[in-house]
Amino acid sequence: MCGAQGPAPCAGCAAELRRAPSLPAPAGVDGCAAFLAYDSAGRELVARLKYRNARSSVPFLARGMAAVAPPGIDVVTWAPTTPARLRARGFDQARLLAQAVARELHLPCRSLLRRRPGPAQTGRDAMARHAGPAFGARRSLEGRRVLVVDDVVTTGATVAAAARALRDAGAEAVHVVAAARTPPGRGHVHSAMAASRRQLWK
Numbered sequence: 670m671c672g673a674q675g676p677a678p679c680a681g682c683a684a685e686l687r688r689a690p691s692l693p694a695p696a697g698v699d700g701c702a703a704f705l706a707y708d709s710a711g712r713e714l715v716a717r718l719k720y721r722n723a724r725s726s727v728p729f730l731a732r733g734m735a736a737v738a739p740p741g742i743d744v745v746t747w748a749p750t751t752p753a754r755l756r757a758r759g760f761d762q763a764r765l766l767a768q769a770v771a772r773e774l775h776l777p778c779r780s781l782l783r784r785r786p787g788p789a790q791t792g793r794d795a796m797a798r799h800a801g802p803a804f805g806a807r808r809s810l811e812g813r814r815v816l817v818v819d820d821v822v823t824t825g826a827t828v829a830a831a832a833r834a835l836r837d838a839g840a841e842a843v844h845v846v847a848a849a850r851t852p853p854g855r856g857h858v859h860s861a862m863a864a865s866r867r868q869l870w871k
Contacts, residue, residue: 695825703850731769806838
């Protein structure tokens with residue numbers, strides 16, 4: 670992103686964004702859609718929110734995510750970050766996006782998942798990612814259709830784990846919408862770049 674003042678992205682940067690690829694839904698997920706491809710300008714836009722708390726992009730991302738969300742949803746939630754990440758950053762970017770998407774869709778946004786202890790997914794290779802984080806549901810969701818919001822879908826392990834927990838709590842359907850999705854074959858690039866971004870953006 671160019672760093673211009675005001676809401677992000679500016680018109681010039683927006684012209685460089687690419688739509689997310691259409692890929693199969695992760696296991697246990699009824700549908701998985703994303704707004705942007707997580708590369709080049711799209712990666713920079715989302716990563717600035719994730720690592721630098723650059724919230725000026727949230728309205729733009731939420732509008733795009735709401736536009737690709739499925740109909741018939743009852744409640745919006747998010748895949749929470751680790752407690753350590755939350756303490757270090759002071760915010761959870763997935764929660765910010767979920768709240769904004771819910772406003773766009775005129776739906777309630779609720780904290781339905783708790784994240785159990787374990788490492789963050791960022792920076793892990795594809796094999797390690799597939800084990801996924803562990804989630805538990807906070808309440809019964811019998812018959813509910815849930816939309817899970819995440820910032821980036823790479824292997825899909827995080828949202829698959831979230832879907833398992835929600836289904837175990839009785840959810841009838843679990844859909845996912847993300848700000849961005851890693852293009853096919855780019856998961857290893859995403860993992861390799863994460864460590865350097867963490868150093869660069871401290």
